[in-house]
Amino acid sequence: MEGRPAATDSTRAVGARGDAAMGAGDGAAPPGLRATGVTPAIESLNLRKTYGQHVAVSGLTLAIAPGEIFGFLGPNGAGKSTVVKMLLGLIFPSGGTARLLGRPIGDAGVKARLGFLPEHFRFHEWLQAGEFLEFHASLYRMPGPRRRQRIGEVLELVGLTSRVKDRLHTFSKGMLQRIGIAQALLNDPEIVFLDEPTSALDPLGRREVRDLIRKLKAQGKTVFLNSHLLSEVEMVCDRVAILDRGRVVRQGLLRDLLGESHEVELQIGNMTPELRQELAGRYRLLRADGVAVTLGVTCRDEIPGIAEAVIRGGGRLYGLTARRFSLEDLFVAVVEGGSER
Numbered sequence: 001m002e003g004r005p006a007a008t009d010s011t012r013a014v015g016a017r018g019d020a021a022m023g024a025g026d027g028a029a030p031p032g033l034r035a036t037g038v039t040p041a042i043e044s045l046n047l048r049k050t051y052g053q054h055v056a057v058s059g060l061t062l063a064i065a066p067g068e069i070f071g072f073l074g075p076n077g078a079g080k081s082t083v084v085k086m087l088l089g090l091i092f093p094s095g096g097t098a099r100l101l102g103r104p105i106g107d108a109g110v111k112a113r114l115g116f117l118p119e120h121f122r123f124h125e126w127l128q129a130g131e132f133l134e135f136h137a138s139l140y141r142m143p144g145p146r147r148r149q150r151i152g153e154v155l156e157l158v159g160l161t162s163r164v165k166d167r168l169h170t171f172s173k174g175m176l177q178r179i180g181i182a183q184a185l186l187n188d189p190e191i192v193f194l195d196e197p198t199s200a201l202d203p204l205g206r207r208e209v210r211d212l213i214r215k216l217k218a219q220g221k222t223v224f225l226n227s228h229l230l231s232e233v234e235m236v237c238d239r240v241a242i243l244d245r246g247r248v249v250r251q252g253l254l255r256d257l258l259g260e261s262h263e264v265e266l267q268i269g270n271m272t273p274e275l276r277q278e279l280a281g282r283y284r285l286l287r288a289d290g291v292a293v294t295l296g297v298t299c300r301d302e303i304p305g306i307a308e309a310v311i312r313g314g315g316r317l318y319g320l321t322a323r324r325f326s327l328e329d330l331f332v333a334v335v336e337g338g339s340e341r
Helices: 009-015 080-088 129-139 144-157 173-185 203-218 230-236 254-258 273-282 300-312 327-335
Strands: 042-051 054-064 069-073 095-100 114-117 191-195 222-226 239-244 247-253 262-269 284-289 292-297 316-324
Touching: 042 080, 054 080, 054 239, 054 247, 069 080, 069 203, 069 230, 080 095, 080 114, 080 191, 080 222, 114 173, 129 144, 129 173, 144 173, 173 191, 173 203, 203 222, 203 230, 230 327, 239 254, 239 327, 247 254, 247 327, 254 327, 262 300, 273 284, 273 292, 273 300, 292 300, 300 316
Parallel strands: 069 222, 069 239, 114 191, 191 222
Antiparallel strands: 042 054, 042 095, 239 247, 262 292, 262 316, 284 292
């Protein structure tokens, strides 16, 4: 190697030793998991971070089960990265409590059981891929034989075995993303924090990362996933939380949040006030503009009744298109619509 590399966010998160517990006590856990006797992999209670008069995170309460893929969503500036840095012990909370694997955040023993890929990583481009992973393995004080074995395993996992001797400055953005995921998994962590892990990848690469995340779940690992690609989150996550202006405005099981809801787009001629009133009374009237009407229904079995109601009410049905309510729809409705503020 050409000198000892400087520490980055990811190295500080995994390499610190002897850190004092940061801003987390033994406060009561969020309801739910504790009541079942299961210790949450990640939990917080009224976690807060302020910078002067600016409130970056306010009253964050989460309980994430072991082995869960948890999607953490929000617009730019919502406070997502601040939350991750608090949970990793990179910055001090201003109030509230949080625990990882049953221990206070900042606990040195817990840090050795975490993996982290930051969104804006800056790796040491003069290092070979193998040297880069050797450096990170040394932060865990990983024994030599185990180190060599694990480096080979993670390189194979991310499809970079043939590039072990290549320097990072020769890597594409997608390859750098994959070597970053490799370092996040190097210590075989119990919790993996992935911040925008598919942002630089092509569709094939994104599918490979989705498959990898599912493999981590199958191994019993907890994945905390930040992503702006909501379709990716919808395909892999068990639960999600939407953060806006430092507050969680919606959270829950993805299947419960989306349910069987559908939007039904209609093209109706001869729309009388009486027909409009009937449709609005029986269904959720989302939009109406001339002959175009969009209704919300809770299940697809309601859709035939819409067509019958239009015809019975004297309307002319020129078109009916149904689509399932997506995570993107929910995100836009909550964040732009401000329904939970």
